[in-house]
Amino acid sequence: MVQLESTKCSFLFCLGVCILICSAIYLKAKIPNTPIPSTDLSSQTTPAPQSCDILPPATPGFTWQRKDCKKISYETKPDANCSLLQSDLHFITAPLSKEEDDFPLAFIITIHKELETFVRLLRATYAPQNVYCIHIDAKAPEEYKTSVRNLAGCFPNIFVASVNEKVTYAGFSRLQADINCMKDLVKSPTKWKRVINLCGQDFPIQTNLELVRYMQGSKWKDRNMTPGIRQPPTMKHRTEFQYKEVKGTHVAPKGKGQKKGPPPHNLTMYFGTAYYSLTKPFVEFVLNDKVAKDLLEWSRDTFSPDEHYWVTLNHMKEAPGSYVEGEWEGNVRAIKWKDQEGTVHQGCKGTRMSTCNLVSFPWCLRQNEKCLFKT
Structure with a gap:
């Protein structure tokens, strides 16, 4: 009996020691070692419902302000810490492979609303070896424009277009927005290989490495990607009649069906997507060649010129990287x-x-x- 009592006491003693050790470990993990710094309540992020909690908490020098889960302003202070911002938003800070580093891309992103969506797009496509031109719709709120500029200011390879258009859907201004960014991109110190255009509500379904490999494949190496076909009869009205752009609202027929003259240089018109992957030599051709400039000017009073301009030029034999026999090939959009x-x-x-x-x-x-x- 004495031996049993002794064993019982030893067991209870060991159990007590284990409980004390576990309690100490729990309390150490629960209570942080470093004190929580005091913060100015005026600089804290405005509370938002959990359902729209997409971005992480604000970093020192920044404030995310949300209203109704949709309206967001991005404010910076003189002491804003861009390194913390990049870290908290999980931006890639170094090339993930030599293959990607050797094939930098350029992106044109046209935006006009939904800052939070744009940040997610930028974060998903961002790589430090690439370069990004952001075209902000001129009719966007000033607060929105400032927010985007502040964000771009934290990255050496992201900039806002030097000239911003008041964009109208299906209008010439949408095409001009891309041209404006191209003029800025050719001056960039980044030796980019191809340019891809996106809108603010886009989101990629391929990684940067997958894009690079796809564009360097045997079919697309040194070739532009502008899916489209020879202009079908159902689309001829877009370029046979004149249209006028009511800035920022809509495009309407000019007069009572006023006809246009034929396209310059006897060009054959094509119809396709407004979105593309273009080689840098082709972009330089677009900006400097007389035929390309004349087609651009002729397209001012057409309907949705971005859906015929790129694909038409890409069917010219003289254009660098042209694909004369091309039709709808090219996975530029899902x-x-x-x-x-x-x-x-x-x-x-x-x-x-x-x-x-x-x-x-x-x-x-x-x-x-x-x-x-x-x-």
């Missing part, structure tokens, strides 16, 4: 067309988007609306 439902795909699922007509993750046309869904 698209579900309404007329292919039931054959190529099984339709759209998710949220309809009627405000942004061009997005790079899956979307489709449905009664003149665009259907965007999560992957």
